[in-house]
Amino acid sequence: AQSVSQHNHHVILSEAASLELGCNYSYGGTVNLFWYVQYPGQHLQLLLKYFSGDPLVKGIKGFEAEFIKSKFSFNLRKPSVQWSDTAEYFCAVTPMYSGGGADGLTFGKGTHLIIQP
Amino acid sequence: DAGVTQSPTHLIKTRGQQVTLRCSPKSGHDTVSWYQQALGQGPQFIFQYYEEEERQRGNFPDRFSGHQFPNYSSELNVNALLLGDSALYLCASSFRPGVDSPLHFGNGTRLTVT
Numbered sequence: 001a002q003s004v005s006q007h008n009h010h011v012i013l014s015e016a017a018s019l020e021l022g023c024n025y026s027y028g029g030t031v032n033l034f035w036y037v038q039y040p041g042q043h044l045q046l047l048l049k050y051f052s053g054d055p056l057v058k059g060i061k062g063f064e065a066e067f068i069k070s071k072f073s074f075n076l077r078k079p080s081v082q083w084s085d086t087a088e089y090f091c092a093v094t095p096m097y098s099g100g101g102a103d104g105l106t107f108g109k110g111t112h113l114i115i116q117p
Numbered sequence: 118d119a120g121v122t123q124s125p126t127h128l129i130k131t132r133g134q135q136v137t138l139r140c141s142p143k144s145g146h147d148t149v150s151w152y153q154q155a156l157g158q159g160p161q162f163i164f165q166y167y168e169e170e171e172r173q174r175g176n177f178p179d180r181f182s183g184h185q186f187p188n189y190s191s192e193l194n195v196n197a198l199l200l201g202d203s204a205l206y207l208c209a210s211s212f213r214p215g216v217d218s219p220l221h222f223g224n225g226t227r228l229t230v231t
Contacts (some may be wrong), residue, residue: 002178004159032216043121044160044207044222053218090159094216103150103214104175107159 002027004091006108013081014116021076021090021111030096033074034105035065037089047089050074051096062084086115121146121223123208129191129229130198136205136228138193142210143221148172150220151189152207158206166191167214203230 009093025031035047048059055067065076074091092105122141130136142149148167152160166185180196189210195202205225211218215230 044220046219049219067155091148092159096216103148103165103211104162104173105152105160105220106162106223107152109157111158 002031002093002095002106002107004108006089006091006095006111007113009109010112010114011115012110012116014081016080018078019076019081019085019113020077020089021089021113023074023076023108025074025091025093025106026072026094027095028114031093032067032096033067034092034094035059035063035076036072036090036092036107038090040087045069047076081113081115083115084117087115119208121208121221123206123223123226126135126224126228127227127229132198132230134198135194135196136198138195138206138226138228140190140191140193140209140210140223141206142189142208146210146212146221147189148187148211148214149185150209151191151193151212152209152223153177154205154207156204163193165171165214172214185229198230200230203228 003026005024033050036044037047038044048058050067058064090110091108124139150161150165154160164174165172169185182194185191207225208223209220
């Protein structure tokens, strides 16, 4: 079975600082990778996803993530954070099976990001 | 355009009881997935329903069961509640199964088992 590890459970940054949230997964085969975000009082929403192709993917609100297959990593980055980026961030993975996708996502424990004005 | 709606928002049950949680998918969606999120953890996949059948299941015991209705809404049933079942239960909908269909999550039902 696959698993996801998010290294930082709590991160505090000042506005305009650069952000990198770590995510590593364990699975022997090909995977689909996701980052979800949950803003305070809101539901989980998709930030970005990687299926195949260019390992550098761009998402909403200036976020991007890089898939490094050799490191089993999918780290989330943003060059300059804003106060409104304060949220819980979840990395998720699902194996890519032949003949169609298996849809159940395996999530990491999440990283609570606080941006100080 | 209504998103995913879940009811109730909060629920308190006693150990050993049974509970039913409800989910209405986003308009135009026909696939419903359920996740359990314990405090301080990420969501864990319970199962997915499509065309009124359980299509995929995570590592949850048979006490967890579900149903999907012809209007695509869904129920999650948990029997013989344990204290460890206390969690936020999330419903997510999509158009057709498949990872290329983005999941839309509801706000969840907070279940407390005493």
